[in-house]
Amino acid sequence: MAQYVYTMQRVGKVVPPKRQILKDISLSFFPGAKIGVLGLNGSGKSSLLKIMAGEDKNYDGEAVPMPNIKIGFLPQEPQLDPEKTVRECVEEGLGEIAEAKKKLDEIYAAYAEPDADFDKLAADQAKYEAIIATAGGDTEHQLEIAADALRLPPWDAKIKPLSGGEKRRVALCRLLLSKPDMLLLDEPTNYLDLEGALWLEDFLKRYRGTILLVSHDRDLLNRAVDSILHLEHGKLTLYSGGYDAFVEAREAKRALDAAARAQQEAQRKRIQAFVDRFRYKASKASQAQSRLKMLEKMKPITITVADKLVPIQLPQPESVAPPLVQLDRVSVGYTPGKPVLSYLDLRIDNEDRIALLGSNGNGKSTLAKLLSGRLQAMSGEMTRARKLIVGYFAQHQLDELDGERTALQTLWAHRPRFDETTARTRLGGFGFSGDKADTKVAELSGGERARLLLAIATLEKPNLLILDEPTKIG
Numbered sequence: 001m002a003q004y005v006y007t008m009q010r011v012g013k014v015v016p017p018k019r020q021i022l023k024d025i026s027l028s029f030f031p032g033a034k035i036g037v038l039g040l041n042g043s044g045k046s047s048l049l050k051i052m053a054g055e056d057k058n059y060d061g062e063a064v065p066m067p068n069i070k071i072g073f074l075p076q077e078p079q080l081d082p083e084k085t086v087r088e089c090v091e092e093g094l095g096e097i098a099e100a101k102k103k104l105d106e107i108y109a110a111y112a113e114p115d116a117d118f119d120k121l122a123a124d125q126a127k128y129e130a131i132i133a134t135a136g137g138d139t140e141h142q143l144e145i146a147a148d149a150l151r152l153p154p155w156d157a158k159i160k161p162l163s164g165g166e167k168r169r170v171a172l173c174r175l176l177l178s179k180p181d182m183l184l185l186d187e188p189t190n191y192l193d194l195e196g197a198l199w200l201e202d203f204l205k206r207y208r209g210t211i212l213l214v215s216h217d218r219d220l221l222n223r224a225v226d227s228i229l230h231l232e233h234g235k236l237t238l239y240s241g242g243y244d245a246f247v248e249a250r251e252a253k254r255a256l257d258a259a260a261r262a263q264q265e266a267q268r269k270r271i272q273a274f275v276d277r278f279r280y281k282a283s284k285a286s287q288a289q290s291r292l293k294m295l296e297k298m299k300p301i302t303i304t305v306a307d308k309l310v311p312i313q314l315p316q317p318e319s320v321a322p323p324l325v326q327l328d329r330v331s332v333g334y335t336p337g338k339p340v341l342s343y344l345d346l347r348i349d350n351e352d353r354i355a356l357l358g359s360n361g362n363g364k365s366t367l368a369k370l371l372s373g374r375l376q377a378m379s380g381e382m383t384r385a386r387k388l389i390v391g392y393f394a395q396h397q398l399d400e401l402d403g404e405r406t407a408l409q410t411l412w413a414h415r416p417r418f419d420e421t422t423a424r425t426r427l428g429g430f431g432f433s434g435d436k437a438d439t440k441v442a443e444l445s446g447g448e449r450a451r452l453l454l455a456i457a458t459l460e461k462p463n464l465l466i467l468d469e470p471t472k473i474g
Contacts, residue, residue: 003031003066004028004029004030004066005029005030005031005065005066005069005181005182005210006028006029006052006063006064006065006066006069006182006210007027007028007029007062007063007064008025008026008027008028008051008052008061008062008063008064009026009061009062009063009064010024010025010026010060010061010062011024011025011026011051011059011060011061011062011063012024012025012059012060012061012234013044013047013051013056013058013059013060015044015047015443016439016440016443017435017438017439019435020234021042021043021044021047021234022044022047022048022051022059022234023233023234023235024061024235025048025061025235025236027229027236027238029182029210029212030210031181031209031210032208032209032210033210033211033226033227034204034207034210034211034213034224034225034226034227035210035211035212035213035225035226035227035228035229035238036213036214036215036220036221036224036225036227036228036229036242036243036246037049037212037213037214037215037228037229037231038221038228038229038230038231038243038246039230039231039232040232041431041445041446041447041448041451042436042444042445042447042448043231043232044231044234045186045214045231045445046075046076046186046214046445046446047059048231048236049073049075049184049186049212049214050073050075051063052065052071052073052184052212053071053073053075053184054071055073055075065182069181069182070178070180070181070182071180071181071182071184072175072178072180072182072183072184073175073184073186074168074171074172074175074183074184074185074186074188075186076186076187076190076446077164078167078168078171080159080167080170080171081159082158082159082160083158083159083160084158084159085155085156085157085158085159086152086153086154086155086156086157086159086162086170087143087155087156089159089170089171089174090143090146090147090152090170090173090174090177091143092174092178093173093174093175093176093177093178094143094177094178095178097132100128100129100132101128101132103124103128104125104128104129104132107121107124107125107128142177143177146173146176146177147173149195149196149199149200150169150172150173150192150196150199150200151169151192151193151196151359151360151361152166152169152170152173153166153170163396163399164191164395164396164398164399165190165191165395165396165469166191168190168191169191169192169196172188172200176203179209180209181209181210182209182210182211182212183204183207183209183210183211183212183213184212185211185212185213185214185215186214186446187214187215187216187446188200188213188215189215189217189220190395190446190469191395191469192360193358193359193360194357194359195359196360197217197220200220201219201220201223201224204220204224204225205223205224211224211225212229213225216447218243218244221242221243221246222242222243222244223242225242226240226241226242227239227240227241228241228242228243228245228246230246230250261300264298264300267298268295268298271291271294271295272295274287274288274291275288275291275292275295279292312429312430312431312451312454313429313430314429314458314465315426315429315458315461316461317389317461317462317463318387318461318463319350319463320350320385320386320387320388320463321385321386322349322350322385323347323348323349323383323385324348324349324350324352324384324385324388324463324464325346325347325348325371325382325383325384325385325388325464326346326347326348326382326383327344327345327346327347327377327380327381327382328345328380328381328382328383329343329344329345329379329380329381330343330344330345330370330377330378330379330380330381330382331343331344331377331378331379331380332344332366332367332370332375332376332377332378333366333378334366334375336378339378339379340363340366341363341366341367341370343380344367344380348371348464350463356368364468365394365468368392368394368466368468370382371390371464371466372390372392372466373390374392385463387463388463388464389460389461389462389463389464390462390463390464390465390466391457391458391460391462391464391465391466392457392466392468393450393453393454393457393465393466393467393468393470394468394469395450395468395469395470397453398446398449398450398453401441401449401452401453402441403440403441403442404440404441404442405440405441406437406438406439406440406441407427407432407436407437407438407439407441407444407452408420408423408424408427408432408437408438410441410452410456411423411426411427411452411455411456411459414456414459415459424437426455426459427452427455429455430451430452430454430455431448431451432448432451432452432455436448450470454470
């Protein structure tokens with residue numbers, strides 16, 4: 001039997017305020033396994049990956065990787081050196097390959113020196129070329145393919161001014177190029193466009209190492225993994241197959257459990273009826289006593305109750321006369337004379353449902369900012385309904401949340417006039433009831449923070465709701 005690459009024994013994790021998200025988790029992972037991890041926002045998926053990556057030490061039990069295994073982890077908020085360039089950060093993933101390339105450049109330059117030791121230079125050249133060849137050949141070509149697929153910023157761009165999404169794509173590129181034995185990916189398709197997500201899917205299919213993938217992307221979970229770990233009530237259950245197979249198997253298990261429980265309850269009632277009728281009758285007393293013991297030994301069949309999924313309750317807006325927004329040959333951009341989008345003709349009416357597709361960098365967020373009023377038109381005519389209220393949600397706003405504030409304090413910062421009952425009611429409509437409203441933002445999961453942002457975006461009951469990459473809501 002193949003040696004496990006990672007083993008967990010009775011792992012438990014408690015988060016504030018005294019909420020246990022992992023309970024006695026015991027699992028072992030085979031080499032080459034490709035596993036999707038599912039669970040509601042805040043159920044502990046990110047915590048599980050952080051423990052396995054060695055970034056979270058505050059847990060009970062044991063989490064032990066195989067000796068010498070190389071683990072690569074993509075957290076939801078990766079840390080990069082702000083003073084480095086994009087290329088420098090990405091090349092960190094190449095490890096000794098990047099160093100070998102640097103040495104080769106020095107060797108090539110040394111050949112031109114008048115006192116060059118050609119025999120030594122040739123030996124060193126062969127050594128470093130062998131390192132690069134072992135890694136899979138043309139690393140420059142690999143870099144360019146990954147950078148193009150993930151829509152990275154220019155190679156010479158500094159990390160510091162990049163957006164959260166750009167930094168995350170740089171971190172993902174660096175991680176994939178490092179080729180670890182085990183990949184731990186926490187929502188890797190966030191901030192990827194459709195083409196980038198498809199490239200990542202193909203990469204994961206061909207990847208020979210072990211994968212744990214937290215994602216809400218059903219297509220990715222259907223095509224890139226061979227089993228699903230479902231985290232519910234602090235426990236993990238393993239299902240074979242992708243997302244669709246998981247849903248089918250889970251429902252079938254619940255149906256079987258429900259039928260077995262119904263059969264058991266019917267049996268209990270028959271036995272109890274016999275006991276009640278004959279326990280005091282001398283000729284049947286021994287039989288009644290035997291059945292009573294049988295009843296006591298009968299272990300109840302339990303049915304797992306699904307974690308409560310709190311539906312998002314968007315406040316209902318007041319009706320306004322159409323059109324909500326109309327664009328006539330509008331151009332918009334960030335630099336005078338250099339529009340990102342030109343000659344836009346668009347009309348948005350009440351109850352329209354519009355999806356916007358396009359590669360990263362093609363102007364989707366620019367259009368969203370124009371419609372929300374965060375950018376002004378450079379030319380053309382843009383008209384809005386007189387009583388139009390716009391709600392705007394964008395993933396980059398997650399970086400602007402104050403981690404030391406609670407969810408309630410965050411909402412109050414935007415609407416201080418709300419009394420506590422009104423504020424808590426609004427938060428409850430987005431899954432922040434009870435103690436959850438008093439939880440610090442830093443202790444919320446990525447999906448919970450996204451729900452908080454959506455609650456803030458809809459405070460004024462908008463007639464037009466603009467959602468820029470909202471899928472982290474979960």
